[in-house]
Amino acid sequence: MIVVAMVAGIMLTVAAVLVSYRILAGPDTLDRVVGIDALMAIAASGLAVWAAYTDDTTVVPAIVALALVGFLGSAAVSRFRVRDDV
Incomplete structure (x- = not known):
């Protein structure tokens, strides 16, 4: 289990x-929004790896909160986004 957690941690760090x-370096705001959403998913995945490694389920609400904040943030930005070329 230690090797799997280490490999997952390294892969999440590279990601x-x-x-x-x-x-x-995103050329427009949608690239940045997608990047922030992906970073939230990586953070939630990192917490999930930590929860599996330590057998600690107290971080599960934090994983759910990160997923919810990431989704709502992306939905809000895409709803009220202004064109970049204007």
Whole structure:
């Protein structure tokens, strides 16, 4: 289990670095919104890996909260987004 958690942690860290680059270098706001949503999903996945590794279920509400905030944030930005080329 330790090896699986370490591999998952390394993969999530690499994914977070790549997504952070997309957030910083995104050519328009939709790229940044997708990047932030992906970063929220990576954070929730990291908490899920931690919960599985430690057999601690107290972080499950935090995982649900991160997923909800990520979804609602993306939905709100896409609803009230202004065109970039204007």
